[in-house]
Amino acid sequence: MSEQARAFVPVAMGVLTVSDTRTLETDRSGRVACELAEEAGHRVARREIVRDDERAIRDLASRWVADPDVEVIVTTGGTGVTARDVTPEALSPLVTKPIPGFGELFRWLSFEEIGTATVQSRAEAAMCGDTFAFLLPGSPGAVTTALRRIVLPQLDYRTRPCNFVELLPRIRAGR
Secondary structure: OOHHHOOOOOOEEEEEEEOOOOOOOOOHHHHHHHHHHHHHOOEEEEEEEEOOOHHHHHHHHHHHHHOOOOOEEEEEOOOOOOOOOOHHHHHHHHOOEEOHHHHHHHHHHHHHHHHHHHHHOOOEEEEEOOEEEEEEOOOHHHHHHHHHHHHHHHOOOOOOOOOHHHHHHHHHHOO
C-alpha cells in the first residue's frame, strides 16, 4: 500500500471530566472532546464525570486502563495549581512512560491564545500500560486546542512521519 493510501484507523476513547460541579448536561469540555473525537472518526467508548478527588479519579482511570475497550483516555479538568487540582497526581501511579513533549507543546500553543496564563496548566500526557492518557485543562478552548492541534493528528494513522496509532501494535506486543 502506498503511503498516500494509508487508511484511517479509529481508536476507542474514554473521556473523563474531573469536576465537583458539572453534570453530563453542563459539561461543555467533555462534550467538546467527544464531538471532536467522533468528528475525526474515533469512537467514544466511555464518558464519565468524577469529582475532584485523587482516589476517585485514580480508581476510574485504573478501570479504564485495564479495559481493553479503551485505548486512549482524555481527561478534562484538575490540571491547574489549586488544592483541588489533582488529576496529574491521581494518574501518576498509573504512568509507565511519561510523554513530556505533549505538555511542552500544549503550553507553547496555548501561549498564542491565552498568554502567560498558560504556565498555570499542568497538562500532560503519558502511557499507562498500553493506554495513552492526555490530561487537559477543563476549559472548552483548551480541550479544542489540545485535540485539534496535537492529540487528533497523533491519533490519525495517516499522519506522517509518525503517529501514536502506528505504535499501538508494538506497545501491545510488549504486554
